[in-house]
Amino acid sequence: MAEQSSSPAEFAVFDRDLDAAWTERYLQCPRLAVDTEAMGLIHGRDRLCLVQIADAEDRVACVRIGLGQTEAPNLKRLFEASTVEKVFHFARFDVAALAAGLGIAVDPVFCTKVGSRLGRTYTPRHGLKDLVMELVGVELDKGAQSSDWGRVEELTDAQLAYAANDVRYLLPARERLEQMLRREGRWDLAQRCFQCVPVVAELDRQRFHQIFEH
DSSP states (O other): OOOOOOOSSEEEEEESSHHHHHHHHHHTSSSSEEEEEEEEEEETSEEEEEEEEOTTTTTEEEEEHHHOOOHHHHHHHHHTOOTTTTEESSHHHHHHHHHHHHHOOOOOOHHHHHHHHHHHHOOOOHHHHHHHHTOOOEOOOTTSSSSOTTOOGGGHHHHHHHHHHHTTTHHHHHHHHHHHHTTTTOOOHHHHHHHHHHHHHHHHHHTTOTTTTO
């Protein structure tokens, strides 16, 4: 039976940027789970509202992005650090959102959705809820997924809990996916796909679609 989500070991909410202490703490990690919330799915029209981060010790930070904000120096330093792998689910959206909203060029990247499509070829279900259920044994509550993230200073406890849970289980899911991809001889291919994510994200931002089609 699947477990229900519990509370994070440590949880903090910041306005506009991470503070120095959390930035330094996260910079010591080999990898971090990252997610974003926005007003919609169109980069340049729908603004970035929230950035969530979690480490392997279940320490979660949510950064509320202000209306009109265009930079966050500590987030930029962290997400561009070559020593820290950033783990996303559907990374092409989040990488594009961070570039469009805050001018951040995220690298290196691991995408659990890409990893799932390459490794879990026995199922068509590659959404985060299904992935976490199978690989981590936790049932995510997605009830707050479609909500007004623009009211950043008044986000509800339910919204913040949803945002936190979207990153808390990415790192264990990533480990399971790496084991699966190595077992099936697809790990090198997956890594090359992850290296392509920033390029695909940039194509999305510039509204180029299906450029590799005939």
